[in-house]
Amino acid sequence: GAGVSQSPSNKVTEKGKDVELRCDPISGHTALYWYRQRLGQGLEFLIYFQGNSAPDKSGLPSDRFSAERTGESVSTLTIQRTQQEDSAVYLCASSREGRGSYEQYFGPGTRLTVT
Amino acid sequence: DAKTTQPTSMDCAEGRAANLPCNHSTISGNEYVYWYRQIHSQGPQYIIHGLKNNETNEMASLIITEDRKSSTLILPHATLRDTAVYYCIVRDYNNNDMRFGAGTRLTVKP
Numbered sequence: 001g002a003g004v005s006q007s008p009s010n011k012v013t014e015k016g017k018d019v020e021l022r023c024d025p026i027s028g029h030t031a032l033y034w035y036r037q038r039l040g041q042g043l044e045f046l047i048y049f050q051g052n053s054a055p056d057k058s059g060l061p062s063d064r065f066s067a068e069r070t071g072e073s074v075s076t077l078t079i080q081r082t083q084q085e086d087s088a089v090y091l092c093a094s095s096r097e098g099r100g101s102y103e104q105y106f107g108p109g110t111r112l113t114v115t
Numbered sequence: 116d117a118k119t120t121q122p123t124s125m126d127c128a129e130g131r132a133a134n135l136p137c138n139h140s141t142i143s144g145n146e147y148v149y150w151y152r153q154i155h156s157q158g159p160q161y162i163i164h165g166l167k168n169n170e171t172n173e174m175a176s177l178i179i180t181e182d183r184k185s186s187t188l189i190l191p192h193a194t195l196r197d198t199a200v201y202y203c204i205v206r207d208y209n210n211n212d213m214r215f216g217a218g219t220r221l222t223v224k225p
Contacts, residue, residue, distance in 0.1 A: 004158075033213075042202075043159070043215040091158050093213075100147050100208040101166075106158035 002026065004107035006092050012113045013082055021077045021110045023092030029105075031098035032075050034067055035091040037109070043091065049075060050098040082114045119203045124220040127197075133190040135219050137203030140184040145208045148179060150188045151215070152199040159202065159215070162188065193223045 005024045013019050025032050034046040045059040049069040060066070064082075069075040079086055089111050093104040120138040127133040139148065149164040163170055163177045165186075170177045176189040190197055202218040 035213075042217060043213065045214070093158075100145075100206040100210050103149065103161045103164055104213060105161060108158050 004092055004094055004105055006090075006107040006110050008110060009108065010111045010113075012115060015084060015114055016081055018078065018080045019082055019112065021079075021090050021112070023075045023077070023094075023107060025073070025075070025092070025094030026105055028072075029094035029096055030072050031095045031102070031104075032069055033093040033095075033104060034075070034077050035093065036061075036088045037091060038088045046077070046090075048098065079112075082112075084114050087112055087114045119205055119216055121201075121203050121216065121219045123217065124222070126222050126224055127190075127193045129195060129223050129225050130192055133188075133193040133197065133221060133223070135188040135190075135201050135203075135221065136185065137187070138185045139203070139205045142183050142205050143207070146205045147208065148177065148183075148186050149204040149206055149213065150175070150177065151202045151204065151213075152197075153202070153218070154196075154199040160199075162201075193221075195223050195225065197221065198223045 007022045030051045032049045035043040037043050047067045048056040064080045067077045089109040091106055091109045093106045095102040095104045147164050147166050150162040151159040153159045163172055163175050165177045179186045200218040200220050202215050204213050
């Protein structure tokens with residue numbers, strides 16, 4: 001079946017502009033995660049959605065970052081007033097449920113470059 | 116989550132078994148061991164996970180020691196396409212996120 005998809009695959013933006021990244025999870029997956037991966041580094045957790053529960057925003061690095069998810073479908077990650085340090089690959093993952101016993105499936109990521 | 120320790124890099128000959136070790140000496144009883152890999156410029160790919168028992172699927176086998184303080188991921192017949200960074204992650208049953216470390220860079224050589 002279809003995996004996790006993300007769009008755009010690449011985004012180049014000027015410093016100070018807002019960007020919106022999209023994630024389409026696997027159908028039926030109630031849990032959705034956003035991560036950031038800087039060049040040559042591991043993944044940083046950003047935010048987690050589980051069903052209709054309040055999202056876990058503990059990984060968001062600043063108030064310029066926000067994310068929304070409508071029900072158990074599409075999610076958007078918004079970065080306002082982008083800075084050069086925001087340049088990274090933004091990865092989305094989904095899983096059947098949010099518990100640690102369920103594996104996460106990752107999308108291909110969106111490569112964001114802030115100039 | 117318990118911290119994991121993996122070798123920085125490993126080489127393996129094509130067609131041979133690749134055995135990737137991971138130490139997680141502070142693992143607790145409700146923490147799972149997960150393995151993912153990331154091929155250059157792609158999102159992480161799930162490989163396998165387990166709690167106490169050894170596990171096997173179409174991709175790999177996971178061997179967890181009896182005290183659960185270490186594990187080994189086994190790719191039985193490595194191919195050039197298995198060249199990737201392999202991440203060992205220990206994740207609590209109730210945790211929301213996956214904490215990826217530096218992983219092991221596996222290079223499969225012809």
